[in-house]
Amino acid sequence: MDRQWVTIIEPFRIHSVEPISITTREQREQELERAGYNLFNVPGPRVLVDLLTDSGTGAMSSEQWAGIQRGDESYAGSASWFRFRDAVRELFPFEHVIPTHQGRAAEKIIFSVLGARGRTIPNNTHFDTTRANVEVSGAEALDLPVSESLVPSSRHPFKGNMDVEALRRVLAERDVPVVLMTLTNNSGGGQPVSMENLRAVREACDAADVPLLLDACRFAENAWFVKLRENGYADTPVPDIVREMASLADGMTMSAKKDPLGNIGGWLALNDDRLAEQCRKLLILTEGFPTYGGMAGRDMDALAQGLREAVDEDYLRYRIRSTEYLGEALDRAGIPVVLPVGGHAVYIDARAFLPQIPPLEYPGQALAAELYREGGIRGCEIGTVMFGRQPDGSEQPAAMDLVRLAIPRRTYTQSHVDYVIEVCEYVAERAGELRGLEIVEEPPVLRHFTARFAPL
Numbered sequence: 029m030d031r032q033w034v035t036i037i038e039p040f041r042i043h044s045v046e047p048i049s050i051t052t053r054e055q056r057e058q059e060l061e062r063a064g065y066n067l068f069n070v071p072g073p074r075v076l077v078d079l080l081t082d083s084g085t086g087a088m089s090s091e092q093w094a095g096i097q098r099g100d101e102s103y104a105g106s107a108s109w110f111r112f113r114d115a116v117r118e119l120f121p122f123e124h125v126i127p128t129h130q131g132r133a134a135e136k137i138i139f140s141v142l143g144a145r146g147r148t149i150p151n152n153t154h155f156d157t158t159r160a161n162v163e164v165s166g167a168e169a170l171d172l173p174v175s176e177s178l179v180p181s182s183r184h185p186f187k188g189n190m191d192v193e194a195l196r197r198v199l200a201e202r203d204v205p206v207v208l209m210t211l212t213n214n215s216g217g218g219q220p221v222s223m224e225n226l227r228a229v230r231e232a233c234d235a236a237d238v239p240l241l242l243d244a245c246r247f248a249e250n251a252w253f254v255k256l257r258e259n260g261y262a263d264t265p266v267p268d269i270v271r272e273m274a275s276l277a278d279g280m281t282m283s284a285k286k287d288p289l290g291n292i293g294g295w296l297a298l299n300d301d302r303l304a305e306q307c308r309k310l311l312i313l314t315e316g317f318p319t320y321g322g323m324a325g326r327d328m329d330a331l332a333q334g335l336r337e338a339v340d341e342d343y344l345r346y347r348i349r350s351t352e353y354l355g356e357a358l359d360r361a362g363i364p365v366v367l368p369v370g371g372h373a374v375y376i377d378a379r380a381f382l383p384q385i386p387p388l389e390y391p392g393q394a395l396a397a398e399l400y401r402e403g404g405i406r407g408c409e410i411g412t413v414m415f416g417r418q419p420d421g422s423e424q425p426a427a428m429d430l431v432r433l434a435i436p437r438r439t440y441t442q443s444h445v446d447y448v449i450e451v452c453e454y455v456a457e458r459a460g461e462l463r464g465l466e467i468v469e470e471p472p473v474l475r476h477f478t479a480r481f482a483p484l
């Protein structure tokens with residue numbers, strides 16, 4: 029028997045490096061003013077540790093870079109396409125794979141076909157682009173998370189689960205063309221969905237004869253949590269868990285910028301021939317020919333390799349542990365975080381951290397700005413700025429006000445994370461002094477990307 033070491037190391041060594049430019053507090057203060065206190069407006073070189081997103085920000089492996097060289101750029105039927113399609117179907121054996129440039133393009137296509145005024149599309153929790161694409165189609169995007177998912181301190185092992193009873197009621201009462209399940213639940217704290225819950229959702233969909241699609245960006249992290257936390261899966265290889273999840277669905281949307289370890293890419297996969305045909309027609313209009321969609325051949329080769337690496341258990345053990353390391357340290361320092369720690373990110377409960385700032389003065393945005401001001405750390409508000417604007421134009425507090433510190437895959441070392449912990453502790457000591465923000469400029473949809481703020 030191999031000894032089980034306590035220290036879990038990065039299962040790779042660094043092959044090429046990218047310098048980080050060190051900025052001063054004064055420079056960052058100026059940068060914040062210039063950016064209208066919106067970190068999406070801050071240039072990357074002005075950020076020290078960039079935890080804005082885990083989307084497209086991971087480090088590719090030497091084998092993925094080899095795939096980039098191998099890329100076949102034939103317009104139709106390239107070798108890269110077949111390698112990509114086969115790698116997707118190895119884990120997700122759906123009939124049709126429709127390649128897109130990223131996840132939201134897959135969403136745009138499927139909801140253009142299935143969404144319409146008067147229809148409702150339930151999800152455990154819609155991500156922002158998913159919600160926006162549903163709403164643009166005229167349909168209602170309805171979140172049905174289990175109640176535990178709205179209590180940041182509740183330690184339920186599968187806080188990504190859907191409330192199945194609520195789903196049954198919605199299926200009985202409304203016009204539902206499709207049900208979605210987001211694995212893991214990004215807007216709800218990167219929390220996993222159990223196989224048991226997925227099976228129950230499938231049964232509810234079957235009873236109503238409604239298809240189920242996975243929003244599967246973080247499928248490998250979700251599968252790892254199933255292996256760790258759900259009875260009966262401890263000895264099941266991760267790829268088998270992924271295939272079991274896929275077997276419970278009729279298709280999927282995917283942003284390949286997450287678990288598949290790509291810098292760009294995505295796909296829509298479906299079993300239904302007629303629906304796939306309708307979607308391919310839209311694909312040709314807006315993305316590209318069906319054997320590349322929105323990707324270059326080289327991107328598809330990088331993803332084919334990335335999909336194999338994503339389900340490697342040594343990688344997943346390190347990945348989930350390194351996120352947990354940050355979350356545990358913040359929790360120990362008395363900083364309220366969503367527990368248990370999610371897969372790809374640590375979510376600070378800004379509403380509890382800054383009780384003096386009411387939700388409509390955006391505690392999450394204020395905290396994100398402060399982490400940047402003090403330490404050059406860029407996180408992302410997931411709260412009232414992102415979700416507060418209602419389709420009728422009114423504004424309401426979101427269910428939670430969180431700041432997400434997303435961990436790019438294989439990108440930062442433990443000392444970067446120790447630095448983040450030190451900065452968060454420093455900000456925590458001064459939390460009582462922080463004030464809220466007001467919005468001075470905002471677009472009609474997806475306002476968090478471009479809105480400008482001013483301190484109150």
Ligand SMILES: Cc1ncc(COP(=O)(O)O)c(C=O)c1O
Pocket residue numbers: 083130131132133155157158210214243245282283284285293294
């Ligand atoms: C759960 C979820 N769905 C969909 C998307 C959209 O993917 P993309 O950014 O590739 O358009 C994201 C991106 O962050 C996501 O986290």
